[in-house]
Amino acid sequence: MTRVLVVDDDPALARALAINLRARHYEPQTVGTGRAALTAAQHAPDLVILDLGLPDMDGVEVVRGLRGWSAVPIIVLSARDSQSAKVDALDAGADDYLTKPFGMDELLARVRAALRRSAPEPAAPVVQAGPVTIDLVAHTVTRDGAPVRLTPTEWHLLELLVRNPDRLVPGARLLTEVWGPGYQEQTNYLRVYMAQLRRKLEVEPARPRHLVTEPGLGYRFVP
CATH class of the missing domain: 1.10.10.10 (Winged helix-like DNA-binding domain superfamily/Winged helix DNA-binding domain)
Structure with missing residues (x-):
């Protein structure tokens, strides 16, 4: 199963995301802090869904931390809707940015698109x-x-x-x-x-x- 790491300190939203991902045959893992996200990412998820407003560190710093060693696709979720916030997250290495509130169907479509883009080229035989x-x-x-x-x-x-x-x-x-x-x-x-x-x-x-x-x-x- 495709493993998705969900990083959000809102328990209700994290639970809703996990339920919807599981219903589409993904394997979600939820954590609520940036440090927990960086630790969990060492177990090689296939995709990360990341809220920027975390209690212990800014989500942009989590993106930079992941990009120091991993190419895992990262979809940012945030209530920050300014152009500068989006640019900061994308420049740090995020692959996509979705502003809260968002539709679950749109998020899942972006998850599928990010996974398609990240699929490795078939190795030569x-x-x-x-x-x-x-x-x-x-x-x-x-x-x-x-x-x-x-x-x-x-x-x-x-x-x-x-x-x-x-x-x-x-x-x-x-x-x-x-x-x-x-x-x-x-x-x-x-x-x-x-x-x-x-x-x-x-x-x-x-x-x-x-x-x-x-x-x-x-x-x-x-x-």
């Missing part, structure tokens, strides 16, 4: 990374023409990174999609398996060029 060739259709890897044997977990981890070239993939997302929702705190799993992949695929495993760590955030595949 065969990806080259230095001497390594990764065939996403055949599920094979070769290095200098010789087959490389990967365990199912190693392949799943590599495939997830390769299908998001040059994009930061948060560690929480990797753990959830490869091992399951109960493993989001098991960062040692990622260190062990990334080390194994680097030994098999990188020319210099201690100085990786293609399987890159973003400290404290996640990993990135650089073709």
Whole structure:
């Protein structure tokens, strides 16, 4: 299910948004502060709906904080209807801006549009990374023409990174999609398996060029 993080300190509105999103088969999570939003976003939602008037920090600062490491689509909801407020939010990195009060159908249409725009381009079926060739259709890897044997977990981890070239993939997302929702705190799993992949695929495993760590955030595949 598509995960939507709702950030609003109005419990009634947050509840209404969650009900409507759930009815359309989205998976909503609601939080009421900016700090909680930045923490929750580490678990890689597919979209963020953000109120600017939060009790602990301005929503524009939340947008800037997210944009420091994430490309997640952000739809701003705000009672601020001035042009300068909209410009500030969009310049900070928001993808869309909807003024309160708003119609639920319009918001949901904007959610669908933002998700369509953010959908990654399909990865090429065969990806080259230095001497390594990764065939996403055949599920094979070769290095200098010789087959490389990967365990199912190693392949799943590599495939997830390769299908998001040059994009930061948060560690929480990797753990959830490869091992399951109960493993989001098991960062040692990622260190062990990334080390194994680097030994098999990188020319210099201690100085990786293609399987890159973003400290404290996640990993990135650089073709």
